[in-house]
Amino acid sequence: MREKYLIHCPGCGRSFPDHYTLDCPSGCDALLRTVYAERRLPLRSLPGVFRYKEWLPVEGHLRVDAGPVSYASEGLARELGLSHLTVTFSGYWPERGGRMETCSFKELEAQPTVLRLREKGAGVIQVSSAGNTGRAFCQASALTGAPVVVVVPASAADRLWTTVEPPNVCLITVDGDYSDSIAFGREVCSIPGIVPEGGAKNVARRDGMGTVVLDGTLSAGRLPDSYFQAVGSGTGAIAAWEAAERLIADGRFGTRLPALHLSQNLPFVPMVRAWEAGRRDILPAEDMPDVEASISRVYADVLTNRHPPWGVRGGVYDALAASGGRVYAVGNDDARSAGRLFAETEEIDLDPAAAVAVASLLRAAEEGLVGPDERILLNVTGGGYARAAEDLDRYPVEPYLRVRAGEAFAGDVRDAVRGWLSEQGVAVRA
Numbered sequence: 001m002r003e004k005y006l007i008h009c010p011g012c013g014r015s016f017p018d019h020y021t022l023d024c025p026s027g028c029d030a031l032l033r034t035v036y037a038e039r040r041l042p043l044r045s046l047p048g049v050f051r052y053k054e055w056l057p058v059e060g061h062l063r064v065d066a067g068p069v070s071y072a073s074e075g076l077a078r079e080l081g082l083s084h085l086t087v088t089f090s091g092y093w094p095e096r097g098g099r100m101e102t103c104s105f106k107e108l109e110a111q112p113t114v115l116r117l118r119e120k121g122a123g124v125i126q127v128s129s130a131g132n133t134g135r136a137f138c139q140a141s142a143l144t145g146a147p148v149v150v151v152v153p154a155s156a157a158d159r160l161w162t163t164v165e166p167p168n169v170c171l172i173t174v175d176g177d178y179s180d181s182i183a184f185g186r187e188v189c190s191i192p193g194i195v196p197e198g199g200a201k202n203v204a205r206r207d208g209m210g211t212v213v214l215d216g217t218l219s220a221g222r223l224p225d226s227y228f229q230a231v232g233s234g235t236g237a238i239a240a241w242e243a244a245e246r247l248i249a250d251g252r253f254g255t256r257l258p259a260l261h262l263s264q265n266l267p268f269v270p271m272v273r274a275w276e277a278g279r280r281d282i283l284p285a286e287d288m289p290d291v292e293a294s295i296s297r298v299y300a301d302v303l304t305n306r307h308p309p310w311g312v313r314g315g316v317y318d319a320l321a322a323s324g325g326r327v328y329a330v331g332n333d334d335a336r337s338a339g340r341l342f343a344e345t346e347e348i349d350l351d352p353a354a355a356v357a358v359a360s361l362l363r364a365a366e367e368g369l370v371g372p373d374e375r376i377l378l379n380v381t382g383g384g385y386a387r388a389a390e391d392l393d394r395y396p397v398e399p400y401l402r403v404r405a406g407e408a409f410a411g412d413v414r415d416a417v418r419g420w421l422s423e424q425g426v427a428v429r430a
């Protein structure tokens, strides 16, 4: 039987079967990609994101309604003088079919990732997050029963909730920032049986996010000329580029890559600075000066990733270069007023990150960086929190362990996580 997909390394050119593979076995510094046997996108009559199952690295599917929804904008499009604006919305908006109950596109990543891991029998997944990603994985855990270890800064713990109970989550809060949580999460993965979710390296995350471009393109009938998104790690932007390449190879939707228009929130804009300086490297002193202070001042704090996959082969720099893209540094006031404008014209509330993307579109339209008749895809990466609060139950995820920044992952702390793992029926070696 032919394989549904293979993993391909753009570094050495080798292709191989997937064993939940995150890195090239030859050690190449490149993001691995999936290559699907089906070149033409077949659609499945399945719910949510699994409609695009043939281009997801999974065999089965989950019975979950959460997927991207796309529509031709009228209100915002009129306001901006754009004749072909497609909005692809990830969040809770039942009137439009939006059923992502944790309200962000991180559910597009979490569902195929949890399923891929289960199918490959790779172990229990570990996720470090500042909020939306962790919440999406808690929800995936609650829906599937899959055990998940989530590490977050203590200040973000109240962002972790689900709309169904109970998630099977070992929540560890770290009394420090997002970087401390990432460092602690790495140590947790030293326990055999716990595997890192892999971030941008994980093809299930990228292909899940790439469904935004699939959905927006099918809705509009052809590939967009321009694609707008706010970026923190930029994984969604890489995913958009890869999905667009697949649609070009499909042959039915156009031949040109959409230009990526990527935005970050001032004053923390490392990718904007590195791009404007024409650099493949992010230099902390130049691109992230006063890092703690600037992170504390942004409106959309989910965009404050200090280690984005920028210069790696197949990363964000390459995606911008290949597509002839642009970057935008958006101030808090502009983001807030763009969020209000969206709520007035489209009638749904936005995640602050999505408001940053809308602000970049406003600027592009005002400055003529996009033409009035261009076909535009706006990736609204999160929203509908107010709507969800009216309709849905909310179950907070309680911390299982609380640790200090820099605390060693040893002794009682390590034993506690091992104890939790064995409760899940995972064999834990000494």
Ligand SMILES: Cc1ncc(COP(=O)(O)O)c(C=O)c1O
Binding pocket: 104, 105, 106, 132, 133, 230, 231, 232, 233, 234, 235, 236, 237, 302, 303, 305, 351, 353, 354, 381, 382
């Ligand atoms: C709502 C929302 N939009 C955009 C982003 C940026 O995504 P990425 O970090 O993959 O670039 C995030 C990241 O958490 C997010 O939660």
